[in-house]
Amino acid sequence: MNKVLLFAQLKENAGKSFIEINAAGKTVGELRAYLEKKASLGSLDGIMIAVNEEFAKDEKVIGEHDEIALIPPVSGG
Amino acid sequence: MNKVLLFAQLKENAGKSFIEINAAGKTVGELRAYLEKKASLGSLDGIMIAVNEEFAKDEKVIGEHDEIALIPPVSGG
Amino acid sequence: MTCEITREPININDVFQKVVRREAGAVTTFIGTVRELTHGRKTLYLEYEAYQSMALKKMEQIVKEMKEKWPVVEVAMVHRIGRLEITDIAIAIAVSSPHRPEAYEANRYAIERVKEMVPIWKKEHWEDGEEWIGNQQGTKEYATGKPKEGDLVE
């Protein structure tokens, strides 16, 4: 299983700070499409996906215990 | 009489923080030439002259109670 | 520690002290404070949230980038999260350098990179509502609050 961490508006929309899904073997792009269809988080347009605390490209393949995070455009500073 | 304030190396050379001369009616340029000849401060090359706390051009005419200062290249900050 | 995320008020003297050293003649700091008005709208207070482990990692990466570009600099950086009131300090970045040009340039670089790719978010609270800035509905911050191509791993 993989933890998918949620922050900011996504966390509020979902009412929780993470969801768990089995994403191992999926690419980041496939995960994105899957989440948009199944996770009722709304559109993930403009949301970056981080794998193990690094921003990931769509082609990256997710491993078994990788920590996923959905990263809305940041607004720190 | 006019006070001519001295700072930094000029003050050390002269052994005092000001000299008094009658500079009224002289231009700043004339005062500079006069000081170089008579005041044994050494060359005033590169030394600015301030009149009443403003940097002055050589053409400026000095008034009776104007406060003069010899300003070496500054090195604050 | 060079980079820090805290829930406590930021003391700029502490951040400054971290970069002071005998070789340095110039220290610049950037201090981001909570502004009352943004695009004419009155903010009551802000909330900052971080993906803390990744945010720290990205802040450390920015420091590393700075030292590659300006090997003479030392850097300290702290971001506050939680509820912040108007004029509270959200971020402080201190950069020391033997001479001042590098201290200014590296400091500016740091804050631009923070705003680009450190996973921290703010929620503005107004009299008539609240919103996560840079959120998925798209805001002014939207275009810049995104990492660059080179920041992505395949």
Next chain:
Amino acid sequence: MTCEITREPININDVFQKVVRREAGAVTTFIGTVRELTHGRKTLYLEYEAYQSMALKKMEQIVKEMKEKWPVVEVAMVHRIGRLEITDIAIAIAVSSPHRPEAYEANRYAIERVKEMVPIWKKEHWEDGEEWIGNQQGTKEYATGKPKEGDLVE
């Protein structure tokens, strides 16, 4: 008071506090500290001397120039004189602004102008001697420690 010359240690938090305000989202500070090595020579300590009344007047003039160029900024500036040890703060300049570009630009402008035309001098003390920097024998600082044509009155 916006500009100050002091014989006491400079507290950067005090300087920062002078420019904090509800409209400001960005504060930059420049802090000049006493560096141990200059051109490979080891400084033991420095002495700063000022033509105090004129120096204050010139510092206020710089603030006025800054507000003409960047009407949104607030500025505080303090220069210490007397004997300073390595790492002591000689000058602190704080600039606040609604947004950060002006805070960086105006701050940089301020320190360049201070070094150009505020009548303050430093004497370096080394193990093997001492010298007024920017003095009439000519030094590296010589070319910049001079006011511009426009700063002169006829």
